[in-house]
Amino acid sequence: MKTKYVSTGVRKKDAMSLVTGKPVYTGDMVPPNALRLKLLRSPHARAYIRSIDTSKAKLVPGVVCVLTWEDAPQSRFTTAGQTWPEPSPYDRLILDRQLRCCGDPVAIVAAETEQAAQQALKLIQVDYEVQTPLLDFTQAKDNPILVHPEDNFRALCDVGTDAKRNLVSTDCCEVGDVDEELKRCDVVLERTYNTLANSQAMMETFCTFTYLDEYGRLTVVSSTQVPFHARRILSNALEIPKGQIRVVKPRIGGGFGAKQSVVSELFPALVTKVTGRAAYICYTRQESMTNGSPRHQMQMRVRIGADRDGTIRAIDLHALSNAGAYGDHGPTTVGLVGHKSLALYGSLIASRFTSDVVYTNTMGGGAYRGYGATQGIYAVESAVNELAAQLGMDPTVIREKNMVRQGQTMPNYYGEPCNSCTLDQCMAAAKEHMDWDNKFPRRVLPNGHIRAVGVAMAMQGSGISAVDTASVEIRLNDGGFYTLLVGCTDMGTGCDTILAQMAADCLDCDIADISVRGVDTDQSPYDTGSYASSTTYVTGGAVVKTCAQLREKILAEGARLLGVSPEEAEFDGDKVFVPGTDRCITRKELGWASFEGHSRTLSASQSHSSPISPPPFMVGMAEIDLDPETGTVEVVDYVAEVDCGTVINTNLARVQTEGGIVQGIGMALYENVQYNAAGKLLNDSFLQYKIPTRLEAGTIRVAFHPSYEPTGPFGAKSIGELVINTPAPAITEAIRNATGLSFHSLPIRAEDIAMALEKQNHD
Amino acid sequence: MKLTLTLNGVRRTDEVAADTTLFSYLRDRGCLSVKCGCETSNCGLCTVWLEGKPVLSCSVPALRAQGKSVTTLEGLQEEAAQFGAYLADEGAEQCGYCSPGFVMNVLSMVRELDNPTDEEIKEYLAGNLCRCTGYQGQLRAIRRYLQEKGGAK
Ligand code: FES
Ligand code: FES
Secondary structure (H helix, E strand, C coil): CCCCCCCCCCCCCHHHHHHHCCCEHHHHHHCCCCCEEEEEEEEEECCEEEEEHHHHHHCCEEEEEECCHHHHCCCCCCCCCCCCCCCCCCECCCCEECCCCCEEEEEEECCCCHHHHHHCCCCCCCEEEEEECCCCHHHHCCCCCCCCCCCCCECCCCCEEEHHEEEEEEEEEECCCHHHHHHHHHHEEEEEECCCCCCCCCCCCCCEEEEEECCEEEEEECCCCHHHHHHHHHHHHHHHCHHHHEEEEEEECCCCCCCHEECCHHHHHHHHHHCCCCCCEECCCCHHHHHHCCCCCEEEEEEEECCCCCCCCEEEEEEEEEECCCCCHHHHHHHHHHHHCCCECCCCCCCEEEEEEEEECCCCCCCCCCCEEEEEEEEHHHHHHHHHHHHCCCCCHHHHHHHHHCCCCCCCCCEECCCCCCCHHHHHHHHHCCCHHHHCCEECCCCEEEEEEEEEEEEEECCCCCCCCEEEEEEECCCCCEEEEEECCCCCCCCHHHHHHHHHCCCCCHHHHEEEEEEEECCCCCCCCCCCHHHHHHHHHHHHHHHHHHHHHHHHHHHHHHCCHHCCCEECCCEEEECCCCCCCCHHHHHHHHHCCCCCCCCEEECCCCCCCCCEEEEEEEEECCCCCCCCCCCCCEEEEEEEEEEEEEHHHHHHHHHHHHHHHHHHCCCCCCCCCHHHHCCCCCCCCCCCCCCCCCCEEECCCCCCCCCCHHHHHHCCCCCCCCCCHHHHHHHHHHHCCCCCEECCHHHHHHHHHHHHHHC | EEEEEEEEEEEEECCCCCCCHHHHHHHHHCCCCCCEEEEEECCCEEEEEEECCEEEEHHCCCHCCCCCCCCCCCHHHHHHHHHHHHHHHCCCCCCHHHHHHHHHHHHHHHHHHCCCCHHHHHHHHCCCCCCCCCCCCHHHHHHHHHHHHHHHH
16 A cells, blocks of 8 residues: 555654643643642551641641541552453552551642642651561562451452462463473473563653542543543542543653553542642652552563474463552563563464462552563573573574464464564564674673673564554544544654554545544543553554545545535545546535534544454664673664564654663663662662663664554554563673673673672682 | 842843752743753753753752853744754654753753764763653754754854
8 A cells, every 4th residue: 555654754743842842741731729749658668557647737838638548538449550340459549547568658738839748748747557568579479468458459350369368360371281391302491580670760750730620520630641541540549420530641751651550640639629629749750769650570480491403392481470569560461471472482382371470568560661571571582592502502593493473373372363473584684784693692802891792582462452442533624624533642652643644644635634632531532541552553443444434424425515426426535526527526625514504524433442462573682892890781782673564653663662672771781679678669769770871872773674464554563562672681691692691680780790700700 | 039030031030949949940930841850960851051051950059040041942942943853853752851951951062062973972961861762863863953054054
C-alpha cells in the first residue's frame, strides 16, 4: 500500500509547544485557589498506628484539613491500572492504620500554601507501634511475619494469592517434559540472576489536581497513562459512583509504566471530597523514588540444556518476584518473565516457567517498561551467553541456530503464531554493523583498556491479547476537517501523531486536516490506556477500522447529495464524484451540508481488540571500553536492529529505541537500589540513584528490519517496551568477554568489576 | 523583602521571602516553562539565565537576582522555536519535560562555544538529564542547528 505519512518521520503535532516550554502539563494548569497537599509518611518499614494527634497541626494558619486513617474509606482496592477484574489483589487503603513500608502515607495535610502544609507536617504527633519488618524477599514465603494480615484483603482473580503465606501469586506452566528433556541434553547449565527495583525516573514526578466542576462532579486532572482505569480505581477507593468522576490527562512528562498505577491521584481526590475545595499534590523526586511504582525486584533461576552442537532443547525458568508492600502488577509482570523470554527460542522441545510473587515490607512495585520481560530476557539471554561460552561457540551462532522464526507457533507464548519476524535479518545486520566477527570477543588497546562486545535478543508483545480494548471516534466537521478522538494516552511517545498519520493515510487527506484530542473520560471513547505496548497496534487497529466506516458514510452521503447510488460514486479523500462525469461534491461541502438542516452528521466510531499480541523482536550488541584499573565500563557503541513490523513514524521509533537502550544501560551499570537495615531506601534521589547522563550514553546506532504483521494496522507491531530489554544481558556478556568474569546481579558497578579483577589476580 | 530585577526584559519589583528560590519566584510569576525534576541540583530542568549565564533556579535564592536580569524560555520564544524546530524534526522531544531547561542551556552554549565538538557539547550539557530520548536525537538536532546556523553566518 502506498502511504503518504505512514513510514515517514512526521513531526509530532505537539512538538513546537513542548520545545518552546508552553504550559501544557498538569502542574502548569493548577487552579490558583487549589489547596496544596503534603503527606506525612511512615519512618518505619512496618508499624501500627496506635494514635495520631493532629490538633496542633490544624492550628497552623492556612491549614484547612489534616486527614488520617479515620477519615479514609475502608474498602480495599488496588492502584494497578488494569482491566477489571484486576489480577492485582485488593490490598490497599488510601490511608491505613497498618503501615507496610517506609514512606507509607500516615496523614494528608491540605493547606492554602505549601509552607503551611510543610509546617503542619512537623506538628502531627504519631504513636507508632514499631514492628519487625520482613525485608528479605527470599525469606518471605511462609514467613511468620505477615505483610497483609487484614481480614478484608481480597483477590479478584485466581492467581494463587494467599496472604497468609505472603503470596501475591504463584504460577506454573510447562510445555513438554522439562526434567526428562534436560536429562537428554549433553550440557546443562544452571545459573541464578538478580535484578533490582529500578525506578522509572520520568522527569515529571507524580502529580494531580482535583476539583468539583459546575455539576458537582469530581474532576481529576492527572499525569496518568490510564485515565479510564483511574476513574474506576478512584470510584472504588473513594466509594463514590464512577459517574461522578471525570479524569483528564494533559501532556505527560514521561511515564514508562510508572503512571500505569494510581499513585498521586487519591490524596487530592479525598481532600476535594471532604472539603469541596480544589486540591493539588506534586510528589517530590524523593517521594517518587521511595513510594512510586518501580520495577519488581527479582531472582531468577535458569536451567538450560543443549546438545554439544549448540541445539538448545530445554529451559527451566523460575522467578521469585518481590512485590514489596503491595501487589500492584505483581501477578502479571512475573508472567512476562517466562512468556517473553522462552519464546525467543523456537528450538525448545520442552520448557517450564514457575513463579512466586511475594509480599515484603519494601516499597511496592508497579509497571516499568518491559514489565517482567526485561528481567526474564536478562536471565535467559545471559544464560544462553554463558552456555555458548561453555560450548566454545560464538553467541551469535548459537542464536542463529535456535532462534524463533516466522511461521512457527510459540508454545510458551500462549501458543500464539509467529506471523511476522525478521529476527534472523536483525542478527545478520547487527553482526555486520558491529563488525562482530572482527571484534568478538575482545581486544586490548594500547592504553590497557579492554574493548569487548556482547549480544542479546529480545521480544515483547503488542497489547494484551483479548483484553486490551481501544475505541476511537472520527468526525467530519464543517469546512472539511476531521477530529480524531482517542482514549489512549500520549505520554511523549507520540501516539496522537502516529494515529493521525494512520488516519490521514486511510482518509487520503493532509495530516493537518486531522485534529487529535485525548484524553478526557467524559468525552474520549474508551481505551484501556497506554501500556503493554498497545497504542500503535491496538488503538491503531481501531483507527483503521473507523476510517473505513467513515469513508463508507462519506461516500453514501455524497452519493445521496449527487442523486446517485454509492456504487456509482467514488471518494478520493477530497471529493465524492461520479467517475466519467464532472459531478462531484467536495469534502468541505459535505462537511457544511452535514451540519445544515438534516440528521446526518458524518462521524464514525469503532472499537478494536486483538486475540493475539504479535511480538516485535530485536537484536542488541554492545561494545564496551573497560578500564581494568578502575573497573569503569563505558558503552562506546550500541547497535540496535529492530523488527517492529511496519515503522509508522521513523523518527519517533528511532528515538524510542535510543531512549530505551539508555534506560537499559542505566539498569545494567548504574541504577542501584539499596536499603538500610531498617528497610529505608538509600537511593532516593538523583545523587544516589544514578541515571545515565549524556556522557554515559555512548553512540547508539538504530536500524529497522520491518516484517509485515498481517493483524496490525499497516503491518505494524509495537516498539515502546521491547527496546529496554537487550542492554542488561548484552553488556553483562561484554563484561564477561572483557574480563572472564561472570556477573549475575545488576547493576554491575565499576567497583564490583575492580574488586573481582583484584581477586582474580590474587587467586 | 523587596526584589527588583529585569525579568525577560521587563523591570519589576516584588515582595519575596528570604527563603524563596528563584525557581518558585519564577513559577509564581507565570514563567511556567521552568520545571523542577529533583531536590538535589541534579536534573537541569530548572535552568534559566541570570545575567545571561545559565543557573539552576532551584538552587539560587530569588534575592540573588537583585538588580540583575533573569531570562526564561518565555523571553526567548523566537530562538527557542528556531532551535526547537530541529529537535522536532528529529523527534528528539519526547515528553518534552526536559526541553525548557535543555533549550536554555543549548542557547547559552551556542553563545559561549565556537564550533563545539561532540565531546564539548556533551560536557556542556551533561547537567541536563533526559530520561526519554537517550540523548542521541538531541545531539543530532544540535549538530544540524549549528551547521545551518554557521552556514547562515
Ligand atoms: S530542579 Fe533539578 S536541578 Fe533544579
Ligand atoms: S523528553 Fe522526556 S525527559 Fe527529555
